[in-house]
Amino acid sequence: MATAPRMAPSTSTVTNQALAEFSSDVIVGLGQPGQKELPSKYLYDEVGSALFDVICLLPEYGLSRAGMRSLKRYAPDIIDCLNGPFVVAELGSGSGQKTRFLLEALSRRQRVNYYPIDISGSALHRCQQELSEMDRVSIVGFERAYLDGLQEVAARRREGEYLLVLFLGSTIGNFDRPAGDQFLREVRKILVPGDALLLATDLEKPIPQLLAAYDDAAGVTAAFNKNLLARINRELDGNFDLSHIQHIVRYDEAERRVEMHLRSTKWQRVTLRRARFSFLLRDGETIWTESSHKYNPQEVPQMGERTGYRCAGQWFDTEWPFAQNLFFAV
Ligand SMILES: C[S@@+](CC[C@H](N)C(=O)[O-])C[C@H]1O[C@@H](n2cnc3c(N)ncnc32)[C@H](O)[C@@H]1O
Numbered sequence: 001m002a003t004a005p006r007m008a009p010s011t012s013t014v015t016n017q018a019l020a021e022f023s024s025d026v027i028v029g030l031g032q033p034g035q036k037e038l039p040s041k042y043l044y045d046e047v048g049s050a051l052f053d054v055i056c057l058l059p060e061y062g063l064s065r066a067g068m069r070s071l072k073r074y075a076p077d078i079i080d081c082l083n084g085p086f087v088v089a090e091l092g093s094g095s096g097q098k099t100r101f102l103l104e105a106l107s108r109r110q111r112v113n114y115y116p117i118d119i120s121g122s123a124l125h126r127c128q129q130e131l132s133e134m135d136r137v138s139i140v141g142f143e144r145a146y147l148d149g150l151q152e153v154a155a156r157r158r159e160g161e162y163l164l165v166l167f168l169g170s171t172i173g174n175f176d177r178p179a180g181d182q183f184l185r186e187v188r189k190i191l192v193p194g195d196a197l198l199l200a201t202d203l204e205k206p207i208p209q210l211l212a213a214y215d216d217a218a219g220v221t222a223a224f225n226k227n228l229l230a231r232i233n234r235e236l237d238g239n240f241d242l243s244h245i246q247h248i249v250r251y252d253e254a255e256r257r258v259e260m261h262l263r264s265t266k267w268q269r270v271t272l273r274r275a276r277f278s279f280l281l282r283d284g285e286t287i288w289t290e291s292s293h294k295y296n297p298q299e300v301p302q303m304g305e306r307t308g309y310r311c312a313g314q315w316f317d318t319e320w321p322f323a324q325n326l327f328f329a330v
Contacts, residue, residue, distance in 0.1 A: 023236055023275040030270075030279055030287065038228060040174050040290040041145075045231050046122040051224040053095055053126070060216040062209075063202050066322035067168055068098045070200075074315040074324060075101035081312050081326055082106075082164065082196060087113045089153040090166040091146045091187075094118065096127035098168060100134070102198070106164075107136040115156075117142045117149030147186055154190050163195040170202035170322070173257070173293040180293070181307050188308035191329040197309060201295045203321035207251045210294065214258050215249040222247035225260050228289055237273040244268065248286060257293040261286035300325045 022042065029037045044052065056064035071078075079102065086106065090099055093116030106112050114137055116127045124141040131139055142149040150165065157163060165187060172180050187197065214221055225247045229240040248261040264281040271278040281287075300323060301311035309327035316323050 019235065019274075023272075023277075026232060026236065026272065027275055027277045031277065036281075036285070036287040038287055038289050041119055042231065043224060043228050043290065044118075044120040044123065045227070045235075046120070048224055048227050048231070049094070049120045049123040049126075051220060051227060052123075054220050055216070055224060056097075058216045058218065058220060060212040061221075062320035063170060063213060063322065064098075066202075066317040066320035067170070067200050067324075068101075069319065070315055070317040070322060070324050071098045071101040071168075075105040078102065078198065078313070078315065078324065078326055079105040079109075082162070084162050084194070085110055085160065086162045086164045086196070087115070087153070087157050088164045088166065089115045089117060089150055090168070091117055091150065092119075092167070092169070092171045093127050093141075094120075094123045094169065096130050099127075099166060100131060102166065103131065103134055103137050107134065110136075112137045114139050115142060115149070115153040117144055117146060117153070119143065119145055146183075147190070150187065150190050163191060165191070165195070165197045167197065168200045170200050170292070172199060173202060173295075174291060175293070176255075176291065177293060181303060184303065184307035184309070188329055193329050195329045196312075197304075197327040197329070199300070199304075199325045199327060201300050201323050201325060202292070203323060204256060204294045204296055205321050207253075210251055210258050211249050214260055214292065215247065219247075221249075221260075225262060225289055229262060229287075232272060236275045238270060238275075240270055241266070241268050255291075255293070256295075257291045259288060260290040260292075261288050295323075297323055 025039055055061050096116055103112055103114055116124055118124050121143045124143055128139055142152055175183055226242055226245055232238045233240055244265045246263045246265055248263045250259050263286045267283050268281045270281055304311045304327040310330050312328050313326045314323050
């Protein structure tokens, strides 16, 4: 039986707290000297989450279909590697479409408690709709940041139950490599030996193919990116002139990552009245909004080994180089 997503209590205190945190992160990112930055997690308000679902349908964004194909094909093999009863937590579940294949495979042998964790309430709502009709699967969503949510889920597990943590969609790629390692270590601290982590990673491929994936012809990814400034205008009473903002995508070969930026095509003084903050954006200056690191297949098991796991298997999509990597906490 499915239950409603468990959201953080929607009191005005919590809403004000989230707004205060948003405001403070925006001030730090836009007020710093040098490259201006905004945390990519703020791309996913209700509008951003809906646009991300459309991005997953775009011909250029092969990443999402590769994740879907590989799980459709290999979920039974992945689940066969797990011994014992497992509860499932998913970090940044989004709408949970590809998770279905894993839940189906696991539910053939046990009843499944599935805990999607996402900072976007609307993504969790879609996830609930997407998966609520599955037999032998109960869903309780957590509208939380990754590690806060995972801690809550870990506290709910019963004696003898292991935890399978899913981190799909190559969302790990949003972290710089050292920060990605640190994140895996933080996840490991919450786990016990025998718990598993299924980590999806987008692999290196020709640069034009990667650039097109983040700069599609229909302009949906551009809208997704620009929505971050529109969100700031809405929530912090800002006055970014979006008609003079361009979506920019570049590939940094040394770091092996796609970067998304927003570039101003004129000088603009931006005031965020609710944040009591004002700054100057120069003509040509960019705000860095997201990184998507790309991996080679050999480095992913090494990432696991140096952060407290052993890699038990890798499954690949060959149409769009992409890997599902299964780690066990040691
Ligand atoms: C790239 S999407 C991936 C969605 C889905 N896993 C997939 O593979 O299609 C990233 C998801 O993580 C969520 N997210 C981003 N940062 C987060 C954070 N710090 N804590 C919790 N969720 C986060 C976003 O709201 C979004 O739904």
